[in-house]
Amino acid sequence: MAVSPLVTAPGEPSQTSTTNAAASPFKRLPSAVPSSSTGTPMLLGHHQSQNAPSAGGGASTMTLDPIEQMNETEKRKYIKGKKLGEGTYANVYLGHSRSDPSVLVAIKKIKVQQQYRDGLPLDAIRETKWLRELHHPNIISLLSVFSSKDQNLNLVLEYLPLGDLEMLIRDIDNVTYGAADIKAWMGMLTRAVWFCHDNWVLHRDIKPNNLLIAADGEVKLADFGLARGFGDPGYKMTSNVITRWYRPPELLFGARHYAGAVDIWSVGTVFAELILRTAFLPGNTEVEQIALICRAIGTPNEDNWPGVTQLREYTVPSETFPVVGKDSYMARFGAVGPDGVDLLMKTLVLDPKNRITAKQMLEHRWWHVDPKPRSKEDLPRKAEGGDKKMGADLKRRNGLVEDEPRGQKVARKLDFGQGK
Amino acid sequence: MSRKATMGTRAPGGMGGPISSSSSSAIPDIGPEDMCPVCKTMRYLNKEMKFLINPECYHSMCSACVDRIFNAGPNQCPHAGCHKTLRRKGFRAAFFGDLSVEREVDIRRRVAAVFNQQEDDFVDLQAYNDYLQKVEDLTFDLVNGSDAQRSAAEAELQRWEAEHKADIERNRKAGREADEQSRRRRAAEQEAVRQRRLEAAREAQEEKQERARNREAELESLAKGQVPADATQRVQLKRRGQANRAVEAAAAAAIAATSAAGVVSSGDGGRLSIRGLKEKKKAPAPEGPYDPFGGPVFVPTRYKLHPALRHHDSDRYRNDSQHRTGGFSFDDYYARVMFEAFAGLGVFIEDEKEVGIGLSASEVVGMAAGLAAVSSDRMDLD
Numbered sequence: 001m002a003v004s005p006l007v008t009a010p011g012e013p014s015q016t017s018t019t020n021a022a023a024s025p026f027k028r029l030p031s032a033v034p035s036s037s038t039g040t041p042m043l044l045g046h047h048q049s050q051n052a053p054s055a056g057g058g059a060s061t062m063t064l065d066p067i068e069q070m071n072e073t074e075k076r077k078y079i080k081g082k083k084l085g086e087g088t089y090a091n092v093y094l095g096h097s098r099s100d101p102s103v104l105v106a107i108k109k110i111k112v113q114q115q116y117r118d119g120l121p122l123d124a125i126r127e128t129k130w131l132r133e134l135h136h137p138n139i140i141s142l143l144s145v146f147s148s149k150d151q152n153l154n155l156v157l158e159y160l161p162l163g164d165l166e167m168l169i170r171d172i173d174n175v176t177y178g179a180a181d182i183k184a185w186m187g188m189l190t191r192a193v194w195f196c197h198d199n200w201v202l203h204r205d206i207k208p209n210n211l212l213i214a215a216d217g218e219v220k221l222a223d224f225g226l227a228r229g230f231g232d233p234g235y236k237m238t239s240n241v242i243t244r245w246y247r248p249p250e251l252l253f254g255a256r257h258y259a260g261a262v263d264i265w266s267v268g269t270v271f272a273e274l275i276l277r278t279a280f281l282p283g284n285t286e287v288e289q290i291a292l293i294c295r296a297i298g299t300p301n302e303d304n305w306p307g308v309t310q311l312r313e314y315t316v317p318s319e320t321f322p323v324v325g326k327d328s329y330m331a332r333f334g335a336v337g338p339d340g341v342d343l344l345m346k347t348l349v350l351d352p353k354n355r356i357t358a359k360q361m362l363e364h365r366w367w368h369v370d371p372k373p374r375s376k377e378d379l380p381r382k383a384e385g386g387d388k389k390m391g392a393d394l395k396r397r398n399g400l401v402e403d404e405p406r407g408q409k410v411a412r413k414l415d416f417g418q419g420k
Numbered sequence: 421m422s423r424k425a426t427m428g429t430r431a432p433g434g435m436g437g438p439i440s441s442s443s444s445s446a447i448p449d450i451g452p453e454d455m456c457p458v459c460k461t462m463r464y465l466n467k468e469m470k471f472l473i474n475p476e477c478y479h480s481m482c483s484a485c486v487d488r489i490f491n492a493g494p495n496q497c498p499h500a501g502c503h504k505t506l507r508r509k510g511f512r513a514a515f516f517g518d519l520s521v522e523r524e525v526d527i528r529r530r531v532a533a534v535f536n537q538q539e540d541d542f543v544d545l546q547a548y549n550d551y552l553q554k555v556e557d558l559t560f561d562l563v564n565g566s567d568a569q570r571s572a573a574e575a576e577l578q579r580w581e582a583e584h585k586a587d588i589e590r591n592r593k594a595g596r597e598a599d600e601q602s603r604r605r606r607a608a609e610q611e612a613v614r615q616r617r618l619e620a621a622r623e624a625q626e627e628k629q630e631r632a633r634n635r636e637a638e639l640e641s642l643a644k645g646q647v648p649a650d651a652t653q654r655v656q657l658k659r660r661g662q663a664n665r666a667v668e669a670a671a672a673a674a675i676a677a678t679s680a681a682g683v684v685s686s687g688d689g690g691r692l693s694i695r696g697l698k699e700k701k702k703a704p705a706p707e708g709p710y711d712p713f714g715g716p717v718f719v720p721t722r723y724k725l726h727p728a729l730r731h732h733d734s735d736r737y738r739n740d741s742q743h744r745t746g747g748f749s750f751d752d753y754y755a756r757v758m759f760e761a762f763a764g765l766g767v768f769i770e771d772e773k774e775v776g777i778g779l780s781a782s783e784v785v786g787m788a789a790g791l792a793a794v795s796s797d798r799m800d801l802d
Contacts, residue, residue, distance in 0.1 A: 137714065191714050198718075200756045231756040233737040233748065255746030262747070307745035352747025362712040373710055 074146040078156055080107055085391025089113075089123070092391040094159065104159035105143060108394050109152050123225030124153050130201055130224040131155075138192035140212060140222040160222070160390055161215055162381050165270075166208035169277050177380045179336050182274045183366070184373035185211075185219055186267075192221035193267055194358035197260040202230045204241040206266035208273060209393050217376035222393065230259055239313075242266060244289050245279050249300055250352050252290050254313035261352035264361070268347030275333045275344075291317045297348055298323030305351040323350070339366040456482035458489075458498045472511040475526050477504045478519045486511050524563045531559050534581045536591040722762045729754040 064072065079101075081094040090110045097103040110124045131142035144156040165185065168175045189211060196203050204226040212222045226241050236256040242248070248265030250258055272280035281296060283289030294300075299320040300308045308314060329341045336344070343366045346356040356364075367373070454463040456471070458481040463469050470483045479499040481489075489495050490508035497504045516522045535555045542548040561573035581588065734753060737743045 187710075187712055187714075190712070194713070200752070200759075231749075231752040233734045233743060233750065233753055250746050255742070257740075257743045257748035258746040259749045259752050305745075307741050310741045311745055353744075353749075355747070364712075367710055367712040 071146050074144050075148065075154075077144065078105060078107065083391070085394065087392075089121070090394060092394045095156070104161075106157045106159045106390060106394065108155040108157060109148070110155070112150060112152060120153060124155070126227050127224045128153075128155065130227045131157075134196065134199060134201065134224075136192060136195040137218060138188045138220055139195065140220045157222075157394070158214070158220075160212040160220060162213035162217070163390065164209045164213060164393055165211040165219065165274070167382055168213075168380060169208055169273060171382060172277055175380050175382060178371075179340070180371040180374040181379055182271075182336060183340070183371065184376065184379055185274060186271055187362075187367065187373050188219040188376075189221065189267060189270065190358055190361050192219075193260075193263050194362055196221075196227070197263065197358050200229050200231050201227055202260065203227050203263050203266075205243060206263055206270060207243050207246045208270055211270070212390060212393060213381065217379040217381060233257075244286065245269065245282050247289065248352065249290070249293055249350055250311070252286055252293070252313070253300075253308065253311040253315075255311055255352075258352065260357060261355040264347050264355050264358060265352075267358075267361070268344060271344050271347065272333065275335050287315075290315070293350075294319075294321050296324065297350060300350045308351075337366075337369065339364070339369050342366070456485055458482070458485040470513060473514045473519060473522065474504075474506045474510045475512075475523070476506055476510060477502050478523050480514065480519060527562050528559055531555060531562065531577065533592070534577055534588060536588055536595065538591060538594075541587075541591075720759065720762065722765060723758055725755055725758060727751075729758075731757075 077098055078095045079098055081096065084092045084094050084106065086092075090108050093107045093109065095105045095107040097105065110121060113121050128142070128145055131140065132145075135141060140160065141158045142155060143158060146154050146156070148154055168177065189206075193203065193206065201224075203221065203224065205223055206221070210221065210223045211219050213219055228237065230237070237258065239251045239254045239256060239258075242251060242262060246266040246269045248262050251262055269280045281289065281292045283292045294316055298304065299316050299322075300314075301316075301320070302309055304323055326341065326345065329345055330338065333341050333344055343356075343361065343364045346364075347361065349355045455461070456469070457479075461469065461482060461484065466482075466484075471480045472483055472486050473480045474497070477497050477499070479497055479502055481498065485498070486508060489498060490506060490511070494505050494507045496502075497506050514522045516525065535551075535558075537548075537551060539545075539548050542551065558573045558576055561569040562577070565573060731754075734750065738750065
């Protein structure tokens, strides 16, 4: 990790940072962002090439310490353009590279928040930490990070002009798509999730409007503000993550030790939403969400999920439903064929231990039966309004449904404490 | 002169005698196509004069006469000795000057509409030829035969029409469809040609504008006194232009060669067809089977994961119901721990440490290239 532009080599920066510790937020980063436990030689190689042009500091910046100098060079590489969106959490600007104006980027400027006045918002740290590590065609790439005046953190992300999957799902009048398109999108989403899990990262906020579409039609998983590593026994994780409609039952029941299965449930609900063209389980409250799951999939009990009644917040409606069989799934989701329905059912298994993993999903036979997934160039797309949508997607607070009824737009206070 | 001519032609008309086109040399040549045989009006007096015929008897008269005689209803043909009753509706302009040809064409058209069998309808060529012979005989009788022959042929024609009504109708439809198809094909071809021509014109226009722009930019930079930094680029552009010309010359030579080999084609036409080829969408790359993983799947090569791995620190969580119910997987834990234990093997930190702050970009680039070479070597060895 010594090659990352953000992390200084241990030892030498500690002397400089004592002189003016408050000048640059990056000085805190080495401690706030522990060097990756998942770094592979492949990932390191990528960082090398990314870092190469950044090291030439100009003579004018010689008065700054090396870290500030690097920050300055990173900052000078991009020119900020018009504003794409503004939110409580971040502003999003269109920008382009100084050396090559045809390279468009989205610059996400994180606002200084009252809640985290002494440091950086956790979302920003998580996002920076994980996006710096993960390089995959189906994951939005973080090109650079720098701080601007007022110690605002700026994330330079690749520009994805064609909006998100939610736009396409909701625009029933103008956008039509079929089983081949759904298979292509699901393939890209599943690959992104598989790559995250393969590197021991949970995304924890998979939903259609976090699936942005690149100019060539490639779907990219974005918004890693709730991501974290997983697999440590004994560490409690918060159950208050993932936007409610896509939240799996174990999180609704307050499980504190979970794994990749939570993301798989979200993938399953996105799959269902792609077919239905409306949210599959749109609960307004958590109680309602559990009721919807019981009705649509079945009531979790000791038979289909051993130990579920021991979970902290296990409550189910008094009216119980048996686990729904394949026939009723076929009636609702038959558009993707029996194999697609089989895959969907396996992602929506109540017991997370029996839920399919991302790798097993990719090994499923559905990918090999007709119709063949549409090539990404031919996928349906919507031309206008995509840039605004990217702005709207990036500025949003994590883990919340947009335009919630009953004025529930208040940001939820997230419990990130672990090991309490 | 003109007045004399008028006088000269009026005189015989007034006497009601036959009109001869070859009268004296003083009288201008007036053919039957210039004077109405009924009212004797001449084209000289009425430039707009139109002659009409009726296929009943093929006697021609001017449109004024037709209006005058047949407006009130059917009437006898005004020609001497012709007692056919004509209707106004039947009159039309003749296509051929020679009315006997007009008549023959009409008859042939009518016969062809009735005898419209195709070669496919016959068992062999002999039968088809016999049929054609018969039709031709009948047509000849209708056109040139005596009254008896003509009426016999007419009866034959009507009998055939009555007997083969369904066949005739079917063949007529098929013929119409074929006509329609060929007409559509012709229209499409014409449209394509037109598009190609437009496209070529547009390209030429663009090229011209581009050249003008380049020139302007060049002049501007010269005017500003800058030594054009893109001098080399310009040279390259020039060269590219030459290369283009060379390609064109080669193409022209190729075309010349083909035309020499007997194929008649203009240079322009050849270019157009080549451009048509270019417009074709590039052939999609041969698609392999869909790869759900989108690339190779990396599996650890330095260690093997055993299914029964245990560690005493994690054992106390194994039986914790909270760990088991929420979907926590100890396999994930062991896989991750093993991965982390082996991560970075084959990566040499001391090599990378030097790539840091305070180096010039060129040094870094050189070093990165060296590192890449070294690390790839090592990876291969591993």
